Amino acid sequence: MGGSGASTGSQNRSQRRARRARIALYAVRAGLSVTVRDPRPGVVDKACGEGLMPGALAALLELGIDPAGQALTGIRYIAGKRAAAASFRDGPGRGVRRTTLHAAMREAALRAGVVIEQGLVTDVTQDDAGVEADGTRAQFLVAADGLHSPLRRSMGLEGRPASFRRYGLRRHFPLAPWTSHVEVHWADSTEAYVTPVAPGLVGVAMLTSARGSFDEHLARFPALQSKLPTSEGSAVMGAGPLRQRALSRVNCRVLLVGDAAGYVDALTGEGVALALAQARSAVRAIADDNPGRYEREWHTITRRYRLLTAGLLGATRVPPLRRALVPAATRLPRVFAATVTSLARPA
Numbered sequence: 001m002g003g004s005g006a007s008t009g010s011q012n013r014s015q016r017r018a019r020r021a022r023i024a025l026y027a028v029r030a031g032l033s034v035t036v037r038d039p040r041p042g043v044v045d046k047a048c049g050e051g052l053m054p055g056a057l058a059a060l061l062e063l064g065i066d067p068a069g070q071a072l073t074g075i076r077y078i079a080g081k082r083a084a085a086a087s088f089r090d091g092p093g094r095g096v097r098r099t100t101l102h103a104a105m106r107e108a109a110l111r112a113g114v115v116i117e118q119g120l121v122t123d124v125t126q127d128d129a130g131v132e133a134d135g136t137r138a139q140f141l142v143a144a145d146g147l148h149s150p151l152r153r154s155m156g157l158e159g160r161p162a163s164f165r166r167y168g169l170r171r172h173f174p175l176a177p178w179t180s181h182v183e184v185h186w187a188d189s190t191e192a193y194v195t196p197v198a199p200g201l202v203g204v205a206m207l208t209s210a211r212g213s214f215d216e217h218l219a220r221f222p223a224l225q226s227k228l229p230t231s232e233g234s235a236v237m238g239a240g241p242l243r244q245r246a247l248s249r250v251n252c253r254v255l256l257v258g259d260a261a262g263y264v265d266a267l268t269g270e271g272v273a274l275a276l277a278q279a280r281s282a283v284r285a286i287a288d289d290n291p292g293r294y295e296r297e298w299h300t301i302t303r304r305y306r307l308l309t310a311g312l313l314g315a316t317r318v319p320p321l322r323r324a325l326v327p328a329a330t331r332l333p334r335v336f337a338a339t340v341t342s343l344a345r346p347a
């Protein structure tokens with residue numbers, strides 16, 4: 001899912017610039033031509049829980065992208081011997097290997113005629129009529145360059161760093177999935193997210209504020225650890241700090257999309273759904289030559305995610321509240337089910 005590019009729109013013949021396959025696909029549909037630029041060649045892997053919520057899957061299918069994976073029917077919270085489960089009411093999500101997802105998105109973008117170049121976007125200048133990125137002129141630049149977005153920084157949009165820092169670590173294990181739910185195992189300062197991603201492959205992502213290796217974190221979850229063939233796990237990929245702030249999403253003709261636009265945490269597994277919704281909104285704003293509208297829509301699109309994730313994070317930083325979370329979810333199944341339903345909706 002990466003890149004950056006320039007294009008000639010068939011609607012108004014003006015050049016446009018955007019990043020990443022999903023943005024490119026929305027832009028092509030809007031009659032714009034796009035070039036995607038990403039420094040990493042081919043299909044890109046990254047640390048991710050790899051759970052596509054039903055809303056994210058619906059948005060991908062609507063774009064004609066149908067990546068192979070494992071159906072996800074709901075979410076189960078587990079702490080020791082207690083568990084609370086809720087199903088997705090309006091159809092399943094899907095566990096999809098990140099490389100499978102990127103390959104499918106990349107292929108769809110290439111099929112739609114998008115040019116994908118290998119390279120960094122580093123030097124950006126702009127005037128009233130357009131943007132120049134490393135010598136390429138376009139009308140707009142969409143920067144979807146991830147959590148640590150170099151373009152967010154260089155455009156003066158970087159917000160203050162978070163004081164509470166969480167990190168993600170992900171590993172895959174070759175074994176048959178034992179559940180169609182995303183399992184979230186809770187321990188002090190760390191959660192383990194189990195996502196089936198292929199018939200013989202299970203992903204485990206740790207989200208934690210504690211120091212330590214993947215295996216040290218896994219040792220906090222003895223029941224989960226006993227299920228995993230730990231000596232056969234893949235290499236560990238990491239990401240973080242997760243909390244990233246942007247002062248604004250728009251600097252004249254440059255628009256930040258996805259994690260670059262600001263990120264709270266991966267706790268609710270909504271990153272892809274949000275990035276897709278932001279991409280759609282950014283492209284509409286560009287097509288209407290009204291980038292400021294994207295800033296306003298970004299707040300609406302992400303409001304529930306920001307409130308819920310920040311609320312959950314704040315509560316679960318307090319050890320007694322953290323330990324009370326799963327027992328509360330078992331005692332209040334309707335509240336838990338309503339929360340899961342809200343996560344499943346398109347962003």
Ligand SMILES: Cc1cc2nc3c(=O)[nH]c(=O)nc-3n(C[C@H](O)[C@H](O)[C@H](O)COP(=O)(O)OP(=O)(O)OC[C@H]3O[C@@H](n4cnc5c(N)ncnc54)[C@H](O)[C@@H]3O)c2cc1C
Binds near residue numbers: 050119120272
């Ligand atoms: C541990 C963890 C678990 C997660 N679990 C889930 C989950 O289960 N479900 C879910 O939906 N989301 C999850 N997320 C969130 C999800 O991974 C992200 O929200 C999503 O990948 C954001 O995509 P993006 O395009 O904004 O950024 P990225 O996917 O990070 O892509 C950024 C791209 O920009 C490129 N780039 C960087 N600098 C430049 C530059 N200067 N010029 C050009 N290109 C550049 C990079 O090479 C990269 O390819 C998780 C995240 C983490 C860390």
